[in-house]
Amino acid sequence: MSSELRSNFLRSQIQADLKQGNVNELVTRFPPEPNGYLHIGHAKSITVNFGLAEQFGGRCHLRFDDTNPEKESQEYIDSIQEDVQWLGFRWSGDVRYASSYFQQFYEWALHLIDAGLAYVCDLTVEEARDYRGSLTEPGRNSPYRERSPVENRDLFEQMRAGAFEDGARVLRAKIDMASPNINLRDPILYRVRHAHHHQTGDAWPIYPTYDFAHGQEDAIEGITHSICTLEFEDHRPLYEWFLDKLPVPHRPRQIEFARLNTSYTVTSKRILKQLVDSGTVAGWDDPRMPTIAGLRRRGYPAAAIRHFCEEVGTSRSDSVVDVAMLESAVRDHLNHHAPRAMCVMDPLKVVLTNVEAEEQLTLANHPSDASQGTRLVPFSSEVWIDKEDFREEANKKYKRLVLGKRVRLRGAYVIEADSCDHNERGEVECVYARIIPKTLGEDPEDGVKPKGVIHWVSAPAGVKATIRHYDRLFTVPNPAKSDDVLSVVNAASLREIHSAVIEPALVNAASEAVFQFEREGYFVADRYDHSAARPVFNLTIGLRDVWGQQGD
């Protein structure tokens, strides 16, 4: 394990287990149920499980916990595998399925029955709820609790054979209806469900519950540390009860950690679905969505997401991480890796009255990383600059182009504005300026330095592009707490402009390539919509902007 990694209770525990010889090799697993798309919270779990295995030279399995077929589908299985791989992790061996172990689970259920530790119960859902008691009152024994092992075996075999209707009977563990831990009040092991399963087809009319499956899955796979979230803590005694009572080949151990919560973000499947169904967002991979697919389409690099998950740490205390921390990780990564380019969002023409021939300038792709190379940027007598970068007059704090003043065109010449035209509404329509000779890579010879630097694009060579500006999806830090989530959706979370102009080299941007548009932010060539014929870039994240916060 590299020493720069922050210590946490998981690493300490694993280190101790390895040192004391409790385990020889760390084996973890990421066990999603394929019933939806993965989101940022899953990214944390993935980073924890795969990351730990990597750091300790162990292995991590990808296992689909597919014990409830009605909610699951192949579509989700595919997307989950794609997301895990995109995040940069590789699972050990083949993808695993809980459903591969159904026969073993069935035999183990018979084992419990024969040992008098499980029984078939005919109580209805409502009756069972009543018999379960409450948080403060003990439950009562089911009238079917004392059926003989022989009768239970017969009934359970009939359940398996498909003799009963959905919900007619269940198999329950015989533990303790008075346990203060409700999970131990004769939990259900199997339910009758005549449902088609995406992996096992129609082979099974009964399906095991999470509790009866998970620990045994871990045991079969030789998982040493079964890491899950805090809400399963109360299930641990049950997890261990099964391992105690069954002839399992291995003894895994469950350890819980606090799930990741991020401010201004919602990860509830119900709400995410609501956003999609209401048309609030364009789909599960809308760049505003906290899904892995959404973050990806937004241009958030996998490495930045992983780094963020590592940075926030892993503990057992409930917390809400400021989403600014995720954004910071994204900016940090992109600052180092994204090539620079220029894009004018709101074009204003500048005529350079003393420029005649067009020339090709060679600009560095990155200000401090020469290995990223250079590119050709055409410079002409007419260039576009952003409307925000010109004022007829301004105070000293304004570091852009002003009539009678100078500014540097990024990577090109210093220019001085002489005059401008207005349209019928009085708006500036065109600026006339001159380049100061010999200022390519040099300060003006007369010693009058420009106030600032602005980005630009050659008017004849620039290409129109669609730019999608994204902002936070919600206006409040904890949207899930709102009665009506849709009412706290940020109406301005997407602003699409079609009149932006990009430098020509950008037309050939590869799908999903992220650039820093200088002085604007990081933008990604849309995974699906971008093409040379119709360039489309999504705002990944803006640059930090002290000026923008202060105003002028």
Add this chain to the structure above:
RNA sequence: UGGGGUGUCGCCAAGUGGCAAGGCAGCGGGUUUUGAUCCCGCCAUUCGCAGGUUCGAAUCCUGCCACCCCAGCCA
């Protein structure tokens, strides 16, 4: 108020009896052909509260308080 957890800076989070790491955010200043980056500095005499043990306590003990999870044939 049954059981299980958690409380260290605005937000995360190390720390496991010997002078309270780090990151994010924020605030100053410097560099800069991105108002970015980068660099420098500031930012918890105090660890939910109250007692106690100890030469010494965020760390040990006792008692409180607050918040989270559990009563699916979901996971």
